[in-house]
Amino acid sequence: MPRKFFVGGNFKMNGLLADIDRIVDHLNASHLDPNTEVLISPPAIYLLHVRDRVKKGIEVAAQNCYSEKQGAFTGEISPLQIADSGIPWVIIGHSERRTLFGDIDSVVAEKVRAALEEGLNIILCVGETLAQREAGETLKIVEHQLDCVKREIGPWAEVCHRIVIAYEPVWAIGTGKVASAAQAQEVHADTRTWLASHVGKEAAEDTRIIYGGSVSAKNCVELATQPDLDGFLVGGASLKPEFVDIINSHLKK
Numbered sequence: 001m002p003r004k005f006f007v008g009g010n011f012k013m014n015g016l017l018a019d020i021d022r023i024v025d026h027l028n029a030s031h032l033d034p035n036t037e038v039l040i041s042p043p044a045i046y047l048l049h050v051r052d053r054v055k056k057g058i059e060v061a062a063q064n065c066y067s068e069k070q071g072a073f074t075g076e077i078s079p080l081q082i083a084d085s086g087i088p089w090v091i092i093g094h095s096e097r098r099t100l101f102g103d104i105d106s107v108v109a110e111k112v113r114a115a116l117e118e119g120l121n122i123i124l125c126v127g128e129t130l131a132q133r134e135a136g137e138t139l140k141i142v143e144h145q146l147d148c149v150k151r152e153i154g155p156w157a158e159v160c161h162r163i164v165i166a167y168e169p170v171w172a173i174g175t176g177k178v179a180s181a182a183q184a185q186e187v188h189a190d191t192r193t194w195l196a197s198h199v200g201k202e203a204a205e206d207t208r209i210i211y212g213g214s215v216s217a218k219n220c221v222e223l224a225t226q227p228d229l230d231g232f233l234v235g236g237a238s239l240k241p242e243f244v245d246i247i248n249s250h251l252k253k
């Protein structure tokens, strides 16, 4: 089965209720490629509202979760609560979580395990900083981030259809500096090779590996032509009408 193209919109901590409604209503009114899986990830406080307002076929994701089911963890949301709220997806390991909120590799791995246990689907973000890229460490860093998750969750192959890997070079997120198609393809291909040898050949073929980092309507079509690039995780542009063009970029592939 060919991998279904996947485009997610990460609103981050942006938008008030009226803005979120405007974005959702625009998506609801737009023609979206039926061969692309579409997801939006509003701030946690709007998750249930968006779940109820968005049209069928667009999925909703939390931007983060904690690794415990419940308890004295003020300000956190558990995977159990996300699942209980009918939110099927969660983004884990976003670079802003890693750099600003202390989500080191082991924390990310625990969150992935906890989210899998509650039946959630996961967008697992990985990626290198500029210094790591300049030191020639990109592939090593990404493989290490994947390794940490693998060690924590055990048999990844059994859940591979529930994990989308988002390659998001930290230097490209929110900076307007997009990875070239060749740079993205190199990391995506290496990630697939890593999956083939550490998780299984079938899982490697089936797993969606999406790209994130300053994706826009202008650059998405060229990126989408890369053989190992199965979609996008979009930040800033997901708040704008051009998000629809990004969702439909696969039609132009």
Ligand code: PEP
Pocket: 010, 012, 094, 168, 172, 173, 174, 175, 176, 212, 213, 214, 215, 233, 234, 235, 236, 237
């Ligand atoms: C992101 O937040 O995942 C992201 C890729 O942001 P941006 O598209 O704004 O670079």
